[in-house]
Amino acid sequence: MVETLVTPGSYQYVCTRLQVRKTRLYPPENYARLLQMSLPQMVRAIGEDERYRREVYNRYPTSTDLDQFERALTANLAREYREVLEMTPGSLRTLTADYLHRWDIVNVMAILRGKRHGLSRRQILEGMIPAGDLGRERLEALIAAPDLDSVVEGLKDWPLYPEARTCACRVLPPGEFARVEDRLYRKYYLAMLTVSKSGVRGGEAFACYLRFEIDILNMRNLFRLRAGSRLSDVAGSMVPGGNIPVEEFARIAGIEDRAAFVDEFETTNILPVATRAMQALRRDASIGPEQVADLLWSRWEERRTTVHVVEVAVTRVRLEELDRLATRHPFTVLPVVAYLEHKRIEIGNLRACVRGRQFGVPNERIRRYLVA
Amino acid sequence: MMVGELGIAxxxxxxxxxxxxxxxxxxxFGVLLPVFRVERVARSMDERGYSLLGTTPVIDDVVTAHEDLVRSTVAAAEAEATxxxxxxEIIRTRRRVRALEHRVLPDLRGARDAIELRREELDIEEHARLFLSKKIRARRxxxxxxTEAPGGPAGSPSGGRRGP
Structure with a gap:
């Protein structure tokens, strides 16, 4: 698929519209304002925002149940994603739809696991986020299926069906669902990389972002694997296709020496990202890569995952990188993906604010979970 | 990635x-106290069963916090049962002590006093008996x-008899 050099007007229209829509997302100071409110005030403030009014007030007008409120936020996310998908034309739509396939994986795995563990149909249905190819009706039909075989049977035309097929077995070895899910996500990223390299507009830039995202994802999961005492099958939980090869991660996984760890880390492109994140987090530009490498080594040595605030800071850096790429390639899929990501983060932030307030978590601690 | 209530469930x-x-x-001290030991609480990533790529590290934090909670709950249960x-046992022992103090000990003290009193009476009786028998012996x-002396009284119990 090779596109013309002239950017179609519809691309310009959609990308500009989404750039404008991105400016209407909550700025960081809005979260600070929300955190000064009581829970009912918080819910009302979000519900009064015209972007959330339809779901919060129309769907659950009298409910004070926060589970319902959270479902309203999820419904809003799904509606927003479907609206974006409907407005995107041509190859932009193809890439956006491919990007949104991850929600299909989320939904399908939730249905399969929910059925396996005997969750109620209502509970599964209320947790669905129909933002991908599989619409609400299709998901409802899958949830209504009597057993796992029927669910898998109903997915025959799904592109990732071959990977999900093994879930229908009556007796599954331990951890099989996790392996299937990991395979689905690996396939998803590989498919995205393949499509982005097929000559679509902005595909290269998008592939560049995807590789960056994969690197961060793999590094984060490497720390999680070490903390979870599982270093036998590192490659099984890594996504290939990033800037750092999976073999490199497997090599890092076996390191027990500080100097070797820092040397290996310095060869990757993660250290500059982590340094930027730490500088932003501590508002101190003098923090150097050595200090960050030391911090990471201390977590690695103690077999712990990275500190949550650091992960949030790295997510911020990832979003900044995405925004930077979207600015450099304004009429490609990147502004669309940037909007979708920012929207997802906003929903996560709102959920953290509301749930944190519900359980009486101090504001300072809630702030640590906000990507703002 | 799994999110929200369903994701955690x-x-x-x-x-x-x-x-x-x-x-x-x-x-x-003779009381059988329970000792609870919980196994397989801290699980490896394989045993946790969820996908790494489909979850965030927040889920790891939640699982670790839950594992700590299970351990603390079991420790609390053991402490509470103990x-x-x-x-x-303390209440039972206290009841026994009170019964000893207020019931058994007064009874025993009463019995002891009665025995002492009786023994004193017996002592006095014995003393009187000995005194009397001594007097009788002396009189005899x-x-x-x-009677053995010459010209002793004729009507004495041994009257008329003479020694060898």
């Missing part, structure tokens, strides 16, 4: 290895001396 249900509670006992049993000895 599914991550919780995905656990491959359930924890096992082992109960043993220890003897403290305290309950010890309190029951005196009478005997008198």
């Amino acid at each position: 599914i991550a919780a249900e995905s656990i491959e290895a359930a924890p096992v509670l082992v109960r043993t006992e220890r003897n403290v 305290i309950r049993l010890l309190v029951a 000895a005196e009478e005997k001396t008198r």
